[in-house]
Structures are given as C-alpha cells and as structure tokens.
Amino acid sequence: MYNTLKRIAKLIFPKKLLQKNEVIFRKLVSLKYKGDKYQCNICDFNLNRFVNLDDHDLLCPNCGSRSRTRRLHKLLKEAKTLKGKVLHFSPPRSLSERFKKIEDIAYYSSDYENEFIADYSYNITAIDCESNFFDLIICYHVLEHINEDLKAMSELYRVLKPNGICYIQTPFKTGNIYEDTSITSKDARKIAFGQADHVRIYSIKGLQNRLESVGFEVEIRSFENHVSETFGLQPETVLVGKK
Structure with missing residues (x-):
C-alpha cells in the first residue's frame, strides 16, 4: 500500500509541496501501521510492521527512516x-x-x-x-x-x-x-x-x-x-x- 500511495503522490503533487507537507502525509499513512511489535529508534514510533520497499529495505512509515x-x-x-x-x-x-x-x-x-x-x-x-x-x-x-x-x-x-x-x-x-x-x-x-x-x-x-x-x-x-x-x-x- 505504502509504495503505491507514494507513486501516486509523486504523480499528482509537485516535489516542493510533498517536501513541505511530508510530515503530515506520513502521520496519516502511519496510522495503518501502528502496533506494538516493532519500534523505530529515531522517532520512537511503535508499529505492527515496517514498510517493505521495492529494494527490500525496511522503512518507518512515520519518519521515513531506512x-x-x-x-x-x-x-x-x-x-x-x-x-x-x-x-x-x-x-x-x-x-x-x-x-x-x-x-x-x-x-x-x-x-x-x-x-x-x-x-x-x-x-x-x-x-x-x-x-x-x-x-x-x-x-x-x-x-x-x-x-x-x-x-x-x-x-x-x-x-x-x-x-x-x-x-x-x-x-x-x-x-x-x-x-x-x-x-x-x-x-x-x-x-x-x-x-x-x-x-x-x-x-x-x-x-x-x-x-x-x-x-x-x-x-x-x-x-x-x-x-x-x-x-x-x-x-x-x-x-x-x-x-
């Protein structure tokens, strides 16, 4: 879901607008990933899973950390x-x-x-x-x-x-x-x-x-x-x- 939404957002919104509102977009998307199995050690967000990117890296949906x-x-x-x-x-x-x-x-x-x-x-x-x-x-x-x-x-x-x-x-x-x-x-x-x-x-x-x-x-x-x-x-x- 995350990868699809990201591709759609890049097609619809200008890059500067995405950068300016990135935090808001991430807060909305990360709601679906909230849980207690994992934790991002940068933003301290607790999640049920990391986002599995196309290159198989694991991304925090809340702060975007790889x-x-x-x-x-x-x-x-x-x-x-x-x-x-x-x-x-x-x-x-x-x-x-x-x-x-x-x-x-x-x-x-x-x-x-x-x-x-x-x-x-x-x-x-x-x-x-x-x-x-x-x-x-x-x-x-x-x-x-x-x-x-x-x-x-x-x-x-x-x-x-x-x-x-x-x-x-x-x-x-x-x-x-x-x-x-x-x-x-x-x-x-x-x-x-x-x-x-x-x-x-x-x-x-x-x-x-x-x-x-x-x-x-x-x-x-x-x-x-x-x-x-x-x-x-x-x-x-x-x-x-x-x-």
Missing part, C-alpha cells in the same frame, strides 16, 4: 560521537530534524543536488570551510555519485579536526571497485552501477584503501545479522574514518 539510517543513529548514540561541529551530507529528514534540536552540537546539513532539505550546499570536492573544522562528518551514499572521489575524500580529511570521525557508507560489491568513465548515459549507468546517477560500485576493501591513501585510519564495522529485529535493522557495513 534501516541504514536507524543503524547510524544507533551507532552515533552508542559511540557518543554526536558532539561539537557536525557536517552531514545528503541528510535524511528523519535525522536532520532530530539533530537540529540537540542544543550542544552545531549541525551543518548539506545537499548539493537539491534532493534533501539542508542549510548548506557544499561541493564535496571543494568544501567551503576552513581546515580542521568539524568534529564529526556523516557521508552516507554520496561518494558513489562523485567522479573525483579521491578529491572528495581529501576534502573530508582536510575539514575534519584531528581525532575527528567520519562515518562513510556506499553500496558495496565483492572483488574490486568497478568504475568506467566511458559509461555516461543514465541507462548504461543503471545497468553497470545499479543506479542512473552512480559512477562506480565500491568494494569494502577498495573504499578502505582509497580513504587510507588520503590519510584516514579506517575501521570496518560489519553487521552481518539482524542485531535487533525490533528496530528493523539489516546486515550492512559502515566504514569509520579517523584523523
């Missing part, structure tokens, strides 16, 4: 790294609205392609900030869109404070990184990289090597099983870069 978003929130909370100046690229609304309410952090949300609601529009390959500025950077599902990814990684390292932390995630494949600059059309990129606006598919080791080449110390955090079915978490890998 599994990876709820996992990220869990990691930040457990590690107590959400402090100081925080730079968040392509921020999902479920997190950005929550982070903005935290008084003891300076939250910088950034979106360069006008796909998310954000306060800044930083070019990740030339971030308009002084060096050693941020305590925490969140860069989820961004680098696979960037042609000059090493330049972007160097910028992430530059603006991060010494001892700062950067949480990074992309889609992954086994083997080596797959990229081909001759593939430029949307259709060809979708076939090659899984999405029309992607320019590569990283391997975990490949991404680690590139991050380390610009100076990061990298920890690989892999979650192979459902750590908490209550929160609708799924297997995934997160790279934690330290300066």
Whole structure:
C-alpha cells in the first residue's frame, strides 16, 4: 500500500509541496501501521510492521527512516560521537530534524543536488570551510555519485579536526571497485552501477584503501545479522574514518 500511495503522490503533487507537507502525509499513512511489535529508534514510533520497499529495505512509515539510517543513529548514540561541529551530507529528514534540536552540537546539513532539505550546499570536492573544522562528518551514499572521489575524500580529511570521525557508507560489491568513465548515459549507468546517477560500485576493501591513501585510519564495522529485529535493522557495513 505504502509504495503505491507514494507513486501516486509523486504523480499528482509537485516535489516542493510533498517536501513541505511530508510530515503530515506520513502521520496519516502511519496510522495503518501502528502496533506494538516493532519500534523505530529515531522517532520512537511503535508499529505492527515496517514498510517493505521495492529494494527490500525496511522503512518507518512515520519518519521515513531506512534501516541504514536507524543503524547510524544507533551507532552515533552508542559511540557518543554526536558532539561539537557536525557536517552531514545528503541528510535524511528523519535525522536532520532530530539533530537540529540537540542544543550542544552545531549541525551543518548539506545537499548539493537539491534532493534533501539542508542549510548548506557544499561541493564535496571543494568544501567551503576552513581546515580542521568539524568534529564529526556523516557521508552516507554520496561518494558513489562523485567522479573525483579521491578529491572528495581529501576534502573530508582536510575539514575534519584531528581525532575527528567520519562515518562513510556506499553500496558495496565483492572483488574490486568497478568504475568506467566511458559509461555516461543514465541507462548504461543503471545497468553497470545499479543506479542512473552512480559512477562506480565500491568494494569494502577498495573504499578502505582509497580513504587510507588520503590519510584516514579506517575501521570496518560489519553487521552481518539482524542485531535487533525490533528496530528493523539489516546486515550492512559502515566504514569509520579517523584523523
């Protein structure tokens, strides 16, 4: 039902109108999902089931969080790294609205392609900030869109404070990184990289090597099983870069 309603809404309503009234729409839709079997650890909504998306991810109908978003929130909370100046690229609304309410952090949300609601529009390959500025950077599902990814990684390292932390995630494949600059059309990129606006598919080791080449110390955090079915978490890998 959720996927059908979303497709219909996108056909009927302008994008800006949907963004402006997203919270209201979600509150109405989520009424059908209320229950006591599961819980979203971001908005604390209790539900009878998560929405099973077309890509098999699990979405909270109340705040729109995906599994990876709820996992990220869990990691930040457990590690107590959400402090100081925080730079968040392509921020999902479920997190950005929550982070903005935290008084003891300076939250910088950034979106360069006008796909998310954000306060800044930083070019990740030339971030308009002084060096050693941020305590925490969140860069989820961004680098696979960037042609000059090493330049972007160097910028992430530059603006991060010494001892700062950067949480990074992309889609992954086994083997080596797959990229081909001759593939430029949307259709060809979708076939090659899984999405029309992607320019590569990283391997975990490949991404680690590139991050380390610009100076990061990298920890690989892999979650192979459902750590908490209550929160609708799924297997995934997160790279934690330290300066």
